[in-house]
Amino acid sequence: MGEDQAMMKNLTKKKGIASIEELREITIEGEATLIACQMTMDLFEVKQEELIDGPELGGAATYLEVATKSDINLFI
Numbered sequence: 001m002g003e004d005q006a007m008m009k010n011l012t013k014k015k016g017i018a019s020i021e022e023l024r025e026i027t028i029e030g031e032a033t034l035i036a037c038q039m040t041m042d043l044f045e046v047k048q049e050e051l052i053d054g055p056e057l058g059g060a061a062t063y064l065e066v067a068t069k070s071d072i073n074l075f076i
Contacts (some may be wrong), residue, residue, distance in 0.1 A: 024052065035063050 018026070022025070027034065034055035041048075041057070041058060048057060067073040 028054065029035055035066065037063075 009019070034049055035049075035058045036055040038057050038059050040046075
């Protein structure tokens with residue numbers, strides 16, 4: 001684990017914020033749709049095989065299509 005990752009993990013634990021793993025589990029239980037940004041993946045040379053299981057690939061148009069039909073959405 002890199003120094004930045006360790007710092008973030010310690011900070012979220014100290015502040016009582018759910019871990020990425022916990023947030024992912026809650027998201028799956030809530031039947032949310034995860035959309036991985038294809039442009040960001042291309043920019044950082046991330047391959048689909050490197051992602052966790054579950055996210056769809058898409059861009060802004062894909063996100064907007066889903067978001068406009070949703071009660072709640074979060075763009076990170």
